[in-house]
Amino acid sequence: MSDLEYFGHVIGGVEVDSIDLARFESVNPWTQKAWAEIALGSGDDARAAVAAARTAFDDGPWPRLGYAVRQGLMHKLADAMEAQADELARADSRDMGKPLVQCHHDVSRAAMNFRFFADHAKMAMAETLPMDTGHHAYTRYEPAGVVVAIAPWNFPLMLETWKIAPALAWGNTVVLKPAEDTPSSATILARLAIEVGFPPGVLNVVHGYGPDSVGEALTRDPRVDRITFTGESGTGKVISRAAADNLTPVSLEMGGKNCNIVFADAALDNAVDWSIQSIFRNAGQICLSGSRLYVERPIFDTFLERFVAKAEAMRLGDPLDPATEFGPLASREHFEKVKGYVDTVAEVGGRMVTGGVGDGWFVKPTVLVDMPLDSPHVCEEIFGPVVVVHPFDTEAEVIALANDTAYGLDAQLFTENLHTAHRVAAKLAVGTVWVNCFFIRDLRAPFGGVGHSGVGREGGNFSREFFTEPKAIVMQIDAQPTT
Numbered sequence: 001m002s003d004l005e006y007f008g009h010v011i012g013g014v015e016v017d018s019i020d021l022a023r024f025e026s027v028n029p030w031t032q033k034a035w036a037e038i039a040l041g042s043g044d045d046a047r048a049a050v051a052a053a054r055t056a057f058d059d060g061p062w063p064r065l066g067y068a069v070r071q072g073l074m075h076k077l078a079d080a081m082e083a084q085a086d087e088l089a090r091a092d093s094r095d096m097g098k099p100l101v102q103c104h105h106d107v108s109r110a111a112m113n114f115r116f117f118a119d120h121a122k123m124a125m126a127e128t129l130p131m132d133t134g135h136h137a138y139t140r141y142e143p144a145g146v147v148v149a150i151a152p153w154n155f156p157l158m159l160e161t162w163k164i165a166p167a168l169a170w171g172n173t174v175v176l177k178p179a180e181d182t183p184s185s186a187t188i189l190a191r192l193a194i195e196v197g198f199p200p201g202v203l204n205v206v207h208g209y210g211p212d213s214v215g216e217a218l219t220r221d222p223r224v225d226r227i228t229f230t231g232e233s234g235t236g237k238v239i240s241r242a243a244a245d246n247l248t249p250v251s252l253e254m255g256g257k258n259c260n261i262v263f264a265d266a267a268l269d270n271a272v273d274w275s276i277q278s279i280f281r282n283a284g285q286i287c288l289s290g291s292r293l294y295v296e297r298p299i300f301d302t303f304l305e306r307f308v309a310k311a312e313a314m315r316l317g318d319p320l321d322p323a324t325e326f327g328p329l330a331s332r333e334h335f336e337k338v339k340g341y342v343d344t345v346a347e348v349g350g351r352m353v354t355g356g357v358g359d360g361w362f363v364k365p366t367v368l369v370d371m372p373l374d375s376p377h378v379c380e381e382i383f384g385p386v387v388v389v390h391p392f393d394t395e396a397e398v399i400a401l402a403n404d405t406a407y408g409l410d411a412q413l414f415t416e417n418l419h420t421a422h423r424v425a426a427k428l429a430v431g432t433v434w435v436n437c438f439f440i441r442d443l444r445a446p447f448g449g450v451g452h453s454g455v456g457r458e459g460g461n462f463s464r465e466f467f468t469e470p471k472a473i474v475m476q477i478d479a480q481p482t483t
């Protein structure tokens with residue numbers, strides 16, 4: 001008898017095994033041992049989940065309940081999540097090795113996603129356009145239908161709810177496929193949704209892999225009306241192709257090779273602190289991470305010294321220990337990938353100032369200098385705690401360096417000069433610019449990337465556009481002949 005915890009699919013309001021009873025294990029990256037058993041779905045399980053979501057949308061109450069009732073249920077779910085915060089946070093931490101403190105932060109943000117999008121839908125206004133012809137036009141935002149949400153492993157619950165919450169608030173039903181490395185919190189979430197009274201089939205969770213498995217079956221299913229995906233750019237391309245066969249609209253949030261730009265007039269401690277957060281939080285496994293750090297030459301040495309000292313002071317350890325700031329990488333496979341970059345620094349002509357491979361699946365906070373601009377370390381998304389630091393001399397030079405990438409998710413600017421901040425922010429080809437900070441979000445703002453980092457935007461009204469079918473209704477007011 002296994003002493004592993006078990007997490008099933010949730011389909012049609014019931015937690016179920018896979019049709020063929022297959023299971024897989026979730027390995028805790030700190031202990032490197034399995035801690036949970038998960039239902040391993042196949043295409044058949046995926047299709048059963050879509051069928052449940054389809055029935056719930058076509059015949060169930062959810063799309064017709066109205067904004068206020070959905071808002072009430074979504075707030076109840078947020079309350080339940082906060083009450084179970086420790087269970088949810090520990091699930092993510094065990095699945096991927098993220099420090100528990102950061103997982104608690106993610107749970108709060110996840111609950112906030114439900115609260116924000118429930119309120120946003122309830123409060124949203126729709127345009128009414130008075131026309132000179134004696135008519136008026138107004139807009140109805142009809143739910144799109146069945147939404148498939150495909151999530152990555154680096155912020156499991158937080159990114160899943162970033163998709164589920166607006167989809168549900170606007171009256172859609174959802175099939176969520178969590179990443180195979182971080183399945184457990186999604187099942188807990190779906191259990192809570194059942195407990196607080198969500199109708200069956202409104203929120204379905206199906207576990208499994210991507211290619212030739214659950215992910216592929218979901219993206220090819222003609223009964224699906226929207227696909228929202230977060231993950232690697234390569235996977236985004238595959239999903240776009242699959243969706244194209246059915247002309248299913250897709251929203252893609254993908255990878256990044258983002259930069260921090262520190263001007264000589266920056267408030268130095270602030271710039272160091274945020275730059276540390278932006279590359280070493282979550283062991284660098286953040287799409288938004290500032291993995292290229294450009295520092296204006298007059299302060300380069302001073303900045304580097306303070307930055308390295310802070311990197312070396314980070315507390316590495318057991319993710320479940322509340323004092324831990326920095327955990328192992330999320331899986332053996334990912335550790336091997338990041339290690340590959342660390343092992344080749346000297347080979348490509350660069351220099352490691354601090355860091356390197358640690359015990360277990362740890363890569364320590366790693367700082368690289370003198371890296372050739374065409375090296376993989378500068379050009380590719382490493383998705384680990386590895387930063388390349390370069391000096392720059394002019395604003396034009398650093399803008400060119402920053403934009404010299406296929407990606408375009410975000411950038412951070414550090415300067416005390418208002419004009420520099422606005423001027424440079426306008427010239428960066430990215431979806432978000434943070435000035436003198438990082439990772440601060442307003443959920444009404446557009447979120448997404450340009451180039452290989454994203455297709456479309458989510459957040460506030462941008463989520464409404466994606467998760468609804470806006471309908472124009474043109475109505476005659478006065479019986480005047482039209483001109």
Ligand code: NAD
Pocket residue numbers: 150151152153154155159177178179180208209210211212214215216219230231232233235236238239253254255256286287288381383409449453454
């Ligand atoms: P991934 O692309 O390997 O997997 C993401 C999800 O897609 C998983 O659930 C996976 O099972 C599924 N998948 C894989 N192949 C599929 C297929 N053929 N069809 C359908 N589904 C498939 O990404 P990952 O390794 O889980 O996450 C890391 C990546 O995510 C990084 O590139 C990171 O930058 C990116 N990311 C982007 C954002 C953003 O908001 N832009 C946020 C977080 C992570």
